[in-house]
Amino acid sequence: MILKKINMRSSGTCRCSTLLCWLVFSSLAVTFVSCKTDDSDVSALNVMYTSMNSPSGLDGWKSSGGDPCGESWKGVLCSGSKVTEINLPGLGLTGSIGYKLSDLKSVTRLDLSQNSFNGSVPYQLPPNLQAIDLSENQFDGNVPYSISAMTDIKEIDLHNNKLNGQLSDMFGNLSKLTTMDLSSNSLSGELPQSFKNLSSLSTLRLQDNQFKGSINVLANLPVDELNVENNKFTGWIPNELKKIKKIKTGGNSWSYGPAPPPPPGVRSSKAEEAKNSGLSGAAIVGIVFGVLIVLGLIIALLSRRRSSPSSHFLEDDRLNQRMPFTPLSSGQLSDLDAESHTDLREGKSPKSSSSFQVKSVCTSSSIRLMHPPSDHPKSFNNNENTSLMNARSSTSIHVAPYPLADLQIATGNFATGRLLGEGSIGRVYRAKYANGKVLAVKKIDSLLTQGQQGTEFTEIVSYLSKLNHPNICEVIGYCSEPGQNMLVYEYFRNGSLHEFLHLSDDFSKPLTWNTRVRIALGTARAIEYLHEVCSPSCVHMGITSSNILLDAELNPRLSDCGLAVFYERRIQNLASGYDAPECAEACADPLKGDVxxxxxxxxxxxTGRMPFDSRKSKYEQSLVRWAAPQLHDLDALGRMADPALHGLYPPKSLSGFADVIALCVRSEPEFRPPISQVVQALVRLGQMNQRGMDFSTSRRADDEDYDY
Structure with missing residues (x-):
């Protein structure tokens, strides 16, 4: 009996002990689960919720207090009491994202993509982010400089917003960044030099912005996907980038062919490799010291030949940068248009009354020549032109030779600050002399002259020196020294037609309609001179808006005439939009290719459009493919006209202009007119404008500034 009572007591004790243990364990478990979120994190999320207009769809979120980690707020991930991720994509959120995000010091990922946030991206972002995705919103302003301090950042995605302005030089410490997408914004300016420090970058998307300048800063990055389409980039695509399998570069103003050597003083990627080679520090110092000594001797020798110092170059570059130019309204076309046209057909130079025959000029084998238009044009090759080679004229040159040393001084040793532009066959520099004279110096890409006879360039210069037409850039000098072949031209401060049409700033007035007709007519006359006054005919092969320069009165000057031999040798890797369809490989009739x-x-x-623009829909990317079917549709022409004209044109004049275009861009070369017929049509069109035809029916006829 006693034993039974003892057992009963023991059993009850065990039951009590078990219950007590269970209560203690449950209490500890609740305490562990409901860890309170750090106060600074709670406050930052409260401000963020209010800034987002307190959306009802965010479960758990509050404008004051709460426990994001313990209460599992929607899209919030935690580690212990610290918030580590905020993921709220595609929820239709509005407003802004608050001003206290910098307090979220443990957040490594912030994804607010595919919402409707507006305003600027706040400067106060979580400082230790590894990934930020604010894409597909309506953020404006610039990329916040606070990103420069995020040394652990690996992914930045800001695409498809309204960001604008220039990128700050903020990328120097972002060596871990692997992916950056800034596409589909309105970012402008040149790429910052700190891009070269993105040593881990594998994907870079910059398409559909307004970036300009070169992309050389990207040459040595380890990217395997690059998209720079539809910007305003110029220059050459570095060879290192052409090896990338996933690369898109369309919709820019690239130069074609192999890139020339970098200007003196600019280190190429190969030089960068040499820097990392086995040379010791002492050896590098010795080399640099030796180079400085040699440069010092050269400068000392040159200074004896010049009474004025060259130290003014930097200040000159600051004072002589191209200022925005406001185009004048075009004046009336001269009544001498028809007479000048007749003079051209008779072989007379419009500059004088004397007849100028170029038959003896155009017989150099180095010039791309064709038989006169009365014959069937044939493709130029050595076999077909043996007689031309045997009939080569003397290479008398009527322009002055310029010593290389003089050009180096005048261009600041071909400084990058003097670079005017890069074409498909070379670079052009501004040369400023002590007497105030300014010239343009074109350096022919040395790769295009390798393996050629030394007399080839002098033969070309001899030919160019005899060209004489008011709409052709006049060669006034040359330089031919070992490894250096240059042409010296008059300098045109207004730049090229391409710049006026596609790169003008908001302060420049657009070209008036009458000015555009005048530019077309002058350019056509220059081509007619080459095709039908020169005998045999001389083709151009590089007619683009970049090769049409504009003088002080906005008259066109066709450049690169007589250099077709170099255009033939260039390596065309990119579609320019200018080449005739039959000229994809070898153009059988280059005269019609010029047309x-x-x-x-x-x-x-x-239209004001570029020849190729990949930002457009696939059907509209090629200007010719999009425009050709509509050139005879009067209703469509009004929609196609450059919006910068603001309707200031006579509809019949626009229609006549379109008719000429339709003839020139026919896909079959045999149906394109000779350039002389194009000139005649444009002369008639200019005379129609001069008489004020359709002035009363122009879309803004009551505008007092609409001057024909």
Missing amino acids: YSFGVVMLELM
Whole structure:
């Protein structure tokens, strides 16, 4: 009996002990689960919730207090009491994202993509982010400089917003960044030099912005996906980038062919490799010291030959940068248009009354020549032109030779600050002399002259020196020294037609309609001079809006005439939009190829569009493909006209201009007119404008500034 009572007591004790243990364990478990979120994190999320207009769809979120980690707020991930991730994509959120995000010091990922946030991206972002995605919102302003301090950042995605302005030089410490997408914004300016420090970058998307300048800073990055389409980039695509399998570069103003050597003083990627080679520090110092000594001796020798110092170059570059130019309204076309046209057909130079025959000029084998238009044009090759080679004229040169040393001084040793532009066959520099004279110096890409006879360039210069036409850039000098072949031209401060149409700033007035017709007519006359006054005919092969320069009165000057031999040798890796369809490989009739290219330039003048623009839909990317079917549709022409004209044109004049274009860009070369017929049509069109035809029916006829 006693034993039974003892057992009963023991059993009850065990039951009590078990219950007590269970209560203690449950209490500890609740305490562990409901860890309170750090106060600074709670406060930051409260401000963020209020800034987002307190959306009802965010479960758990509050404008004051709460426990994001313990209460599992929607999209919030935690580690212990610290918030580590905020993921709220595609929820239709509005407003802004608050001003206290910098307090979220443990947050490594912030994804607010595909919402409707507006305003600027706040400067106060979580400082230790590894990934930020604010894409597909309506953020404006610039990329916040606070990103420069996020040394652990690996992914930045800001695409498809309204960001604008220039990128700050903020990327120097972001060596862990692997992916950056800034596409589909309105960012502008040149790429910052700190891009070269993105040593881990594998994906870079910059398409559909307004970036300009070169992309050389990207040459040595380890990217395997690059998209820079539809910007305003110029220059050459570095060879290192052409090896990338996933690369898109369309919709820019690239130079074609192999890039020339970098200007003196600019280190190429190969030089960068040499820096990392086995040279010791002492050896590098010795080399640099030796180079400085040699440069010092050269400068000392040159200074004896010059009474004025060259130290003014930097200040000159600051004072002589191209200022925004306001185009004048075009004056009336001269009544001498028809007479000048007749003079051209008779072989007379419009500059004087004397007849100028170029038959003896155009017989150099180095010039791209064709038989006169009365014959069937044939493709130029050595076999077909043996007689031309045997009939080579003497290479008398009527322009002055310029010593290389003089050009180096005048261009600041071909400084990058003097670079005016890069074409498909070379670079052009501004040369400033002590007497105030300014010239343009074109350096022919040395790769295009390798393996050629030394007399080839002098033969070309001899030919160019005899060209004489008011709409052709006049060669006034040359330099031919070992490894250096240069042409010296008059300097045109207004730049090229391409710049006026596609790169003008908001303060420049657009070219008036009458000015555009005048530019087209002058350019056509220059081509007619080459095709039908020169005998045999001389083709251009590089007619683009970039090769049409504008003088002080906005008259066109066609450049690169007589350099077709170099255009033939260039390596064309990118579609320019100017080449006739039959010229994809070898153009059987380059005269008609020139007519096609000129038609594309006329399309640029009429529409203000670039020859190729991948930002458009696939159907509209090629200007010719989009425009050609609509050139005879009067209703469509009004929609196609450059919006910068603001309707200030006579509809019949626009229609006549479109008719000429339609003839020039026909896909079959045999149906394109000779350039002389194009000139005649444009002369008639100019005379129609001069008489004020359709002035009363122009869309803004009551505008007092609409001057024909």
